[in-house]
Amino acid sequence: MASSLRVALSIARGRIPSLPVPPHNRTVTVRALSSGLSPPSKAVVYDQHGQPDQVTRVIDVPPIEIKENDVCVKMLAAPINPSDINRIEGVYPVRPPVPAVGGYEGVGEIYALGSSVRKLSVGDRVIPSPPSFGTWQTYIVKKEGLWHKVDKDVPLEYAATVTVNPLTALRMLEDFVKLKEGDAIVQNGTTSLVGQCIIQLAHIRGIRSINIIRDRVKTELGHAFDVKDLGPLWAGSEDVKGRLTQLGADAVFTEKQLEVKNVKELLAGVPEPALGFNCVGGNAASLVLKFLRQGGTMVTYGGMAKKPVTVSTSSFIFKDLALRGFWLQKWMSSERAKECREMIDYLLGLVRDGKFRYEMELVPFHDFDTALDKALGKLGSQPKQVLIF
Amino acid sequence: MASSLRVALSIARGRIPSLPVPPHNRTVTVRALSSGLSPPSKAVVYDQHGQPDQVTRVIDVPPIEIKENDVCVKMLAAPINPSDINRIEGVYPVRPPVPAVGGYEGVGEIYALGSSVRKLSVGDRVIPSPPSFGTWQTYIVKKEGLWHKVDKDVPLEYAATVTVNPLTALRMLEDFVKLKEGDAIVQNGTTSLVGQCIIQLAHIRGIRSINIIRDRVKTELGHAFDVKDLGPLWAGSEDVKGRLTQLGADAVFTEKQLEVKNVKELLAGVPEPALGFNCVGGNAASLVLKFLRQGGTMVTYGGMAKKPVTVSTSSFIFKDLALRGFWLQKWMSSERAKECREMIDYLLGLVRDGKFRYEMELVPFHDFDTALDKALGKLGSQPKQVLIF
Numbered sequence: 001m002a003s004s005l006r007v008a009l010s011i012a013r014g015r016i017p018s019l020p021v022p023p024h025n026r027t028v029t030v031r032a033l034s035s036g037l038s039p040p041s042k043a044v045v046y047d048q049h050g051q052p053d054q055v056t057r058v059i060d061v062p063p064i065e066i067k068e069n070d071v072c073v074k075m076l077a078a079p080i081n082p083s084d085i086n087r088i089e090g091v092y093p094v095r096p097p098v099p100a101v102g103g104y105e106g107v108g109e110i111y112a113l114g115s116s117v118r119k120l121s122v123g124d125r126v127i128p129s130p131p132s133f134g135t136w137q138t139y140i141v142k143k144e145g146l147w148h149k150v151d152k153d154v155p156l157e158y159a160a161t162v163t164v165n166p167l168t169a170l171r172m173l174e175d176f177v178k179l180k181e182g183d184a185i186v187q188n189g190t191t192s193l194v195g196q197c198i199i200q201l202a203h204i205r206g207i208r209s210i211n212i213i214r215d216r217v218k219t220e221l222g223h224a225f226d227v228k229d230l231g232p233l234w235a236g237s238e239d240v241k242g243r244l245t246q247l248g249a250d251a252v253f254t255e256k257q258l259e260v261k262n263v264k265e266l267l268a269g270v271p272e273p274a275l276g277f278n279c280v281g282g283n284a285a286s287l288v289l290k291f292l293r294q295g296g297t298m299v300t301y302g303g304m305a306k307k308p309v310t311v312s313t314s315s316f317i318f319k320d321l322a323l324r325g326f327w328l329q330k331w332m333s334s335e336r337a338k339e340c341r342e343m344i345d346y347l348l349g350l351v352r353d354g355k356f357r358y359e360m361e362l363v364p365f366h367d368f369d370t371a372l373d374k375a376l377g378k379l380g381s382q383p384k385q386v387l388i389f
Numbered sequence: 390m391a392s393s394l395r396v397a398l399s400i401a402r403g404r405i406p407s408l409p410v411p412p413h414n415r416t417v418t419v420r421a422l423s424s425g426l427s428p429p430s431k432a433v434v435y436d437q438h439g440q441p442d443q444v445t446r447v448i449d450v451p452p453i454e455i456k457e458n459d460v461c462v463k464m465l466a467a468p469i470n471p472s473d474i475n476r477i478e479g480v481y482p483v484r485p486p487v488p489a490v491g492g493y494e495g496v497g498e499i500y501a502l503g504s505s506v507r508k509l510s511v512g513d514r515v516i517p518s519p520p521s522f523g524t525w526q527t528y529i530v531k532k533e534g535l536w537h538k539v540d541k542d543v544p545l546e547y548a549a550t551v552t553v554n555p556l557t558a559l560r561m562l563e564d565f566v567k568l569k570e571g572d573a574i575v576q577n578g579t580t581s582l583v584g585q586c587i588i589q590l591a592h593i594r595g596i597r598s599i600n601i602i603r604d605r606v607k608t609e610l611g612h613a614f615d616v617k618d619l620g621p622l623w624a625g626s627e628d629v630k631g632r633l634t635q636l637g638a639d640a641v642f643t644e645k646q647l648e649v650k651n652v653k654e655l656l657a658g659v660p661e662p663a664l665g666f667n668c669v670g671g672n673a674a675s676l677v678l679k680f681l682r683q684g685g686t687m688v689t690y691g692g693m694a695k696k697p698v699t700v701s702t703s704s705f706i707f708k709d710l711a712l713r714g715f716w717l718q719k720w721m722s723s724e725r726a727k728e729c730r731e732m733i734d735y736l737l738g739l740v741r742d743g744k745f746r747y748e749m750e751l752v753p754f755h756d757f758d759t760a761l762d763k764a765l766g767k768l769g770s771q772p773k774q775v776l777i778f
Contacts, residue, residue: 093703093707281702300705301705303701303702303703308700309705310697310700311712313670313689313692313698314692316689316712317691317716319714322711322712322713323700323713325708326705
């Protein structure tokens with residue numbers, strides 16, 4: 001208990017608050033619209049880096065002070081992203097000091113305000129923007145300027161997940177190659193949330209998409225597992241192809257289907273892509289490179305296969321390919337708060353208008369362990385796990 | 390003999406000329422400053438693609454017609470470049486149809502002019518610019534506009550070699566990253582002609598260079614062979630380091646020296662480079678990537694190790710590295726004839742002023758076979774082979 005309390009205190013604001021509240025802060029408490037303390041909270045914390053299913057646990061966090069410019073938010077939903085996993089593992093280059101609360105984006109409703117807060121109201125739906133560490137907890141207290149009000153007509157799971165993945169897709173379609181209507185892109189790891197977003201955001205702009213998926217087999221339990229060295233096409237893959245086509249995909253291939261001499265003969269009317277996206281590495285990255293046209297660019301934003309990207313000399317010299325990388329966290333750190341919020345509003349507007357959707361599974365917070373196992377891939381290929389508090 | 394003649398005829402201008410000269414051309418012949426036919430020539434030809442030491446042979450080429458806008462040049466010198474080898478092997482994407490004469494750049498002296506040629510004179514020293522196929526022969530006939538007059542004060546071996554390698558070095562230092570005085574670059578394959586040029590052209594601009602060489606051992610015969618898994622430093626490598634330092638290299642490391650946890654600790658005052666050059670591939674390319682600073686760019690222009698470039702996912706995402714390629718032949722094809730000639734004049738001016746030099750071995754044309762063996766690497770590490778006609 002003593003250990004838990006110490007952790008809870010130190011993680012509540014990233015420092016150890018003084019308890020009980022000292023006299024000069026009691027005045028603030030009196031002036032606040034609501035109570036000067038947040039409600040007690042529950043949080044997923046980790047005291048050290050390691051396997052997320054071994055180092056995380058849910059703890060009780062005692063109330064913390066709400067200062068005059070603070071906003072206390074009751075969290076409603078927050079996803080488990082691959083970067084959250086990597087931060088817990090300790091392999092992400094920017095991560096909070098341990099002990100820390102997990103999570104990086106989410107959505108909540110304003111529960112209480114500090115006395116000087118003017119632009120937000122109790123009951124507003126808000127997201128941390130820019131996103132910030134520690135969204136896997138039931139109550140969060142942060143300064144007013146760090147919250148962005150969002151439309152309540154948008155399903156909360158979209159508000160919870162709009163920043164990390166959809167924004168990555170939007171930026172990657174804009175920042176590397178000037179694409180025009182009728183152009184094409186190619187990507188691997190298409191079933192990822194970013195992959196699903198890329199298909200739709202490209203489609204909205206009249207850009208065709210060529211999509212590579214892993215070969216899958218569907219089990220009797222309904223889980224889709226990756227398979228290697230099995231037949232050419234499996235029911236699981238066909239299911240995935242159907243769902244991606246519904247999102248607007250112009251072509252979907254399994255890796256096995258691309259074991260041909262010239263992948264471009266499969267294109268059937270889709271132009272050679274000028275831009276490719278890689279979130280897998282290894283062979284799946286090589287397949288993206290094969291599709292690219294002369295002078296094309298491949299952007300790497302993930303490495304799910306944990307294998308490097310391998311490129312032939314002639315791809316650089318004679319095919320004039322360019323290889324780049326994208327990291328949203330760095331992009332956002334460059335004084336782009338306003339621009340980010342405008343893009344978030346644009347994306348949530350698309351969701352509200354029925355033009356933008358992706359697969360998610362909503363999981364009650366008390367089932368965190370199961371959601372984590374799914375996010376870790378222990379139960380086969382699963383949709384994005386979104387914790388509902 | 391019949392076969393040789395057919396080859397000779399078809400390669401002389403890339404077509405089969407009519408012999409004897411038809412009546413309407415006899416008039417041109419009379420108006421020409423010199424004879425209407427070139428002297429008989431000797432040429433290195435290949436009838437099919439394959440191992441250069443197996444498919445090339447020296448043949449006699451009969452005289453060919455000099456038309457009114459043509460210039461007949463007595464070739465003086467031409468190098469054997471790696472791209473010449475690749476064209477003969479048939480692995481280069483742009484190559485002349487076989488049968489073909491080898492070679493792509495060189496220098497000569499004007500021997501005879503067509504009647505309408507005004508800007509060039511007999512005795513002028515000229516290079517083909519843009520470079521073009523078939524410089525390994527004693528007499529070449531091409532249109533006036535394809536020849537660029539160069540300064541006779543420049544040693545002919547520099548005029549013969551100025552286009553392919555020094556121009557590559559010059560462009561690569563200009564076209565990818567805006568470098569300023571005090572910045573640094575890193576490269577592998579530094580003993581290559583491009584590598585020697587990069588050191589000096591960087592040095593002239595106040596740009597520091599970090600240079601990676603293979604581990605070498607010097608034999609009693611004086612040949613320097615590459616070595617693997619030998620001691621940390623060998624006399625051969627020390628020799629090379631000394632020569633590169635004389636050219637202006639700020640730091641020179643063997644690959645073995647770079648088998649350390651953090652290569653950047655070796656830099657000792659040279660800033661982290663923003664730009665790297667790779668002409669080797671494999672581990673040597675990875676070493677260039679290791680030296681690059683956050684957001685740096687590596688340009689691949691060769692693949693001497695015949696191994697691909699392998700890059701970790703995190704290098705793209707978190708280190709924000711960009712990988713590109715450079716191919717001079719493509720760069721030159723884009724209506725850049727005038728710009729190329731200005732750069733050539735600049736580079737030859739540096740040579741004349743004693744500011745630019747590189748290692749070459751001049752070889753009489755009748756020793757072509759030995760020069761080819763050296764260019765193929767059969768006799769260990771050798772300087773650039775330049776044929777003297």
